[in-house]
Amino acid sequence: MPTRSVPDPFAALIGARIRELRREKDMSLSQLARASGLSKGHVSNLENGLALMSVGTLQAVARVLGVPMFVLCMRDEDESFSAYLDNVLREEGGDVGRAAERLREFFFGKPSGQGRGPG
Numbered sequence: 001m002p003t004r005s006v007p008d009p010f011a012a013l014i015g016a017r018i019r020e021l022r023r024e025k026d027m028s029l030s031q032l033a034r035a036s037g038l039s040k041g042h043v044s045n046l047e048n049g050l051a052l053m054s055v056g057t058l059q060a061v062a063r064v065l066g067v068p069m070f071v072l073c074m075r076d077e078d079e080s081f082s083a084y085l086d087n088v089l090r091e092e093g094g095d096v097g098r099a100a101e102r103l104r105e106f107f108f109g110k111p112s113g114q115g116r117g118p119g
Helices: 009-024 029-036 040-047 055-065 076-091 096-108
Strands: none
Touching: 009 029, 009 040, 009 055, 029 040, 029 055, 040 055, 076 096
């Protein structure tokens, strides 16, 4: 997998979030690598901001960590939104699918006669 010799600042931010979420789930580097279909070295490079990240790689990692892919890309200034996302996920009992449905309704509106009621 292609890598950098010096971490990219945004890639390092994504990597730090991956590491944080992995540790919250009490997963080892090897467990995340195996579950996502990536090598342990590549996951290590991701976490250190050295790997060139593809959308497919981020999607695989996000799936294993149980978060929407965009959560991996959030910056510190997005933390108030992150707190909102955490709250929605908690309200939905950790069900990522139901939380995603609520977020789609929030951002794009609910098609008439479909979906669940507000909050």
